[in-house]
Amino acid sequence: MIRRTFCIILTIALLGAFMPFTSFAVQEGEKASSPQKAKKKAKKEGSGKGAAAKAGKGKGAKKKKPAGKKGARKKVETVEQKPALPAHVTELRHWSNPSYTRISVALDREAPFEYRQIKQTGDAAAPSRIYIDIKGAKVAPGVKDDPIGDGLLKVARIAQFNADTVRVVLDVQNIKEFKVFTFSDPFRIIIDVKGDRPLEISRSENAITAAPVAPPAVVEQTKPVVAEPQAKPTFKPGKIRRIVVDPGHGGHDPGAVGAGGTREKDVVLAIGQKLSRLLRDEMGIDVVMTRSTDVFIELQERTAIANQVGADLFVSVHANAALSRGAAGIETYYLNLAKTEKVAQLAARENNTTLEKVSLLQAVLFDLMANYKLNDSAHLADEVQKALHKKVGSRYSGVKNLGVKQGPFYVLVGATMPSILVEVAFISNEREEGRLKDTEYQEATARGILDGLRAYISSIK
DSSP states (O other), X not given: OHHHHHHHHHHHHHHHHHHHHHHHHHHHHHHHHHHHHHHHHHHHHHHHXXXXXXXXXXXXXXXXXXXXXXXXXXXXXXXXXOOOOOEEEEEEXXXXXXXXEEEEEEESSOOOXXXXXXXXXXXXXXXXXXXXXXXXXXXXXXXXXEEOOSSSEEEEEEEEEETTEXXXXXXXXXXXXXXXXXXXXXXXXXXXXXXXXXXXXXXTHHHHTOOOSOOHHHHHHXXXXXXXXXXXXXXOOTTOOEEEEEEOOBTTBOOOBOTTOOBHHHHHHHHHHHHHHHHHHXXXXXXXXXXXXXXXXXXXXXXXXHHHTTOSEEEEEEEEOOSSTTOOOEEEEEESOOOSXXXXXXHXXXXXXXXXXXXXXXXXXXXXXXXXXXXXXXXXXXXXXXHHHHHHHTTSTTOOEEEEEEEOOGGGTTOSSOEXXXXXXETTSHHHHHHHHOHHHHHHHHHHHHHHHHHHHHHTX
């Protein structure tokens, strides 16, 4: 019994002494095999990533988010903050007469700018200058200095002032004032310069040939057409010796288009040609048409032509349009702020721009109209509206007299003479569209405008 007990105790003691070595060996065995297991595990995970990558190419596969979220966010922000492409100055041109010069700087997109006048000092070598800095812009190939030499300005120079600024410099010879404003769609910076006028209106024919530099084909098409008198009418024009007739739109710009396909540019050209003939033949007045064929004339060029040739009146002929097919009638406009949303919408259409841009134009109109013939233009619009409605209304039934209104029309901005825009009918109205296509209606419209011009001229003698 004692021997059995002793054997049990001895066995327990031996087992207790041996177990730490067994445990240690097992642990060491695990540690020794862990690199191989890790390698196998990594290989397995690697193959899993490859499979996931392949699967990611399939449609609808979920992309695994990158470990560094901050880095990914920064990358997106860098893309969003990429600098915008620069605007390009595509054209520099001018129109002038002895007392007026208009400079147009055309760009392919809108760009911020600032301008300043540096007045002449005692040093004759340092003339007075006006400069315009256009930010975020480049000079397009082929755009060069414009030698003017018209007595007001010597030259318009253009250059890349620095990496992202284009500078236009006007070397001044003799000016009294200047205005800077913009037209939209396409974006243009306009500089109107005025000075003393040493020549009479009758001598301004020479200015007509002083067209800006342009390809010969364009000059031939857009050159103002002066109609020579063919008879000696009894009417004496008095103070009014030259009138510019401006048929709206033209070329790639059809204007408003009626439901029957009638294009505004076609009917107003026909009316403008008839009006020009009547003014020449029956009133003995020189007539300059801004366009006598189907060509496009930019809005800033139309009043520039009127100023250039020393016109005494400017009449722009248009056909109206509205969303409502029931809208109809005759209305005449002169330049001023739009008093209603409907007028603003019409101005946006005729300006080929947006309501927002019309609002911007209205913000600067007060300054632009400092020397504008506001009262004379209102008087002219009233006489033409009354006579036109009377003439057309006597021959056609249901002609509405929508009256005289005012609005911010680009085509009237900068005119130095009384100027109006006549909406002769609604091309969007089925009945009036049909009338506009009729040559007799066109003739009646031309005669109605003629009667209004005659009444205005007689009233200012």
